[in-house]
Amino acid sequence: MTRKKRRLYMLGLALLGLGAAAALTLTAFEDNIVFFFSPTQLQTQQVGDRNFRLGGLVEQGSVTKLPDGVTTRFVVTDTVNSVPVTYRGQLPDLFREGQGVVAEGRLAGGVFQAREVLAKHDENYMPPEVADALKQAEHFKATTKTLKPSS
Amino acid sequence: MHRFANPARFQRLSAAILPWSAGATVILLIVGLYVSLFGSPPDYQQGDTVRIMYIHVPAAWMSLFVYVNMAIAAACGLVWKHPLADLFAKAAAPVGAGFTLICLVTGSLWGAPMWGTWWVWDARLTSVLILFFLYLGYMALVNAFDDPQRGMRAGNVLLLVGVVNVPIIKFSVEWWNTLHQPASVIRMGGPTIDPTMLVPLAVMALGFTTYFITVVLLRLRAEIVQRKIQTLRLTEAQG
Numbered sequence: 001m002t003r004k005k006r007r008l009y010m011l012g013l014a015l016l017g018l019g020a021a022a023a024l025t026l027t028a029f030e031d032n033i034v035f036f037f038s039p040t041q042l043q044t045q046q047v048g049d050r051n052f053r054l055g056g057l058v059e060q061g062s063v064t065k066l067p068d069g070v071t072t073r074f075v076v077t078d079t080v081n082s083v084p085v086t087y088r089g090q091l092p093d094l095f096r097e098g099q100g101v102v103a104e105g106r107l108a109g110g111v112f113q114a115r116e117v118l119a120k121h122d123e124n125y126m127p128p129e130v131a132d133a134l135k136q137a138e139h140f141k142a143t144t145k146t147l148k149p150s151s
Numbered sequence: 152m153h154r155f156a157n158p159a160r161f162q163r164l165s166a167a168i169l170p171w172s173a174g175a176t177v178i179l180l181i182v183g184l185y186v187s188l189f190g191s192p193p194d195y196q197q198g199d200t201v202r203i204m205y206i207h208v209p210a211a212w213m214s215l216f217v218y219v220n221m222a223i224a225a226a227c228g229l230v231w232k233h234p235l236a237d238l239f240a241k242a243a244a245p246v247g248a249g250f251t252l253i254c255l256v257t258g259s260l261w262g263a264p265m266w267g268t269w270w271v272w273d274a275r276l277t278s279v280l281i282l283f284f285l286y287l288g289y290m291a292l293v294n295a296f297d298d299p300q301r302g303m304r305a306g307n308v309l310l311l312v313g314v315v316n317v318p319i320i321k322f323s324v325e326w327w328n329t330l331h332q333p334a335s336v337i338r339m340g341g342p343t344i345d346p347t348m349l350v351p352l353a354v355m356a357l358g359f360t361t362y363f364i365t366v367v368l369l370r371l372r373a374e375i376v377q378r379k380i381q382t383l384r385l386t387e388a389q390g
Contacts, residue, residue, distance in 0.1 A: 092265065094267075118267045125194050125201060
């Protein structure tokens with residue numbers, strides 16, 4: 001074996017070991033690297049009285065402003081389970097129904113008291129006209145589907 | 152591969168490439184900035200704020216691309232003792248660090264209005280910050296030795312250790328819940344960006360790449376000339 005080959009094998013082995021070590025560490029820390037819990041994860045996760053982050057979609061039609069003008073109530077859902085949230089303060093630009101949010105706070109009597117609300121956007125980017133066209137196509141599909149049985 | 156280790160040959164080759172890569176950079180960046188800022192539509196959710204993407208995303212890609220290239224060079228330097236490989240990694244480091252800084256700063260400026268925060272410690276943001284520190288650490292380490300050869304060796308080892316961070320950055324948005332969105336372009340099932348926005352993004356990414364090639368060639372040429380001057384001075388002093 002030449003010295004070059006030996007160096008190459010040494011390097012390969014070292015990288016393999018390093019990769020394995022990193023993978024083991026990351027899987028061991030899995031729960032701590034997670035930035036937020038979904039409503040479904042909350043069912044099994046023991047959160048108790050400590051602060052944590054709750055993430056999911058803002059349920060359609062669930063956002064209500066309380067009469068005091070600064071408190072907002074909404075429901076965070078992952079389409080399987082949902083958690084009601086109250087938040088006092090200003091919401092980010094992207095906060096809207098049907099969009100992702102990550103809220104930080106604690107659970108009190110089944111209601112999540114948020115101290116901070118962040119908006120999470122998805123990976124889709126398109127001009128408004130395309131979004132409108134898509135929405136119309138979906139609407140069209142939905143109406144034709146409901147019409148089908150009668151025709 | 153050692154064909155290009157000959158400094159005279161490298162100087163000739165790089166001199167031939169430089170005008171083309173520099174010209175391409177100027178044209179691509181002018182065209183790219185125009186189509187990103189004026190020639191592309193606003194986003195249906197984010198409005199005009201989406202234009203930060205045309206700087207942020209290419210800078211993020213380059214931060215990883217440059218690092219991977221440096222790591223490959225480090226492996227060539229360690230295993231085959233290729234003289235230009237060491238110099239390449241050293242020349243590319245500040246450029247890669249610059250791209251990473253641009254990525255972090257534009258990301259922060261984008262996060263403030265859209266997410267509602269400048270910074271969060273989620274897996275993606277944290278792993279990119281670590282990449283930035285890897286670049287800085289490499290530069291500090293290479294310059295920390297009196298014997299430049301030993302500095303390069305230590306730096307190469309650091310570069311190769313840091314390679315584990317590259318897949319972590321790329322897949323952080325899939326492995327863990329993050330505030331950062333999942334990948335929009337390089338993903339299974341094709342891009343989820345409308346073509347009217349994907350084209351400006353591609354032009355900017357190409358422009359960033361030719362910029363990187365241009366600057367690294369210039370820095371390598373300067374380094375080689377500097378070494379030549381050093382050896383000339385040494386022989387003069389001895390003779």
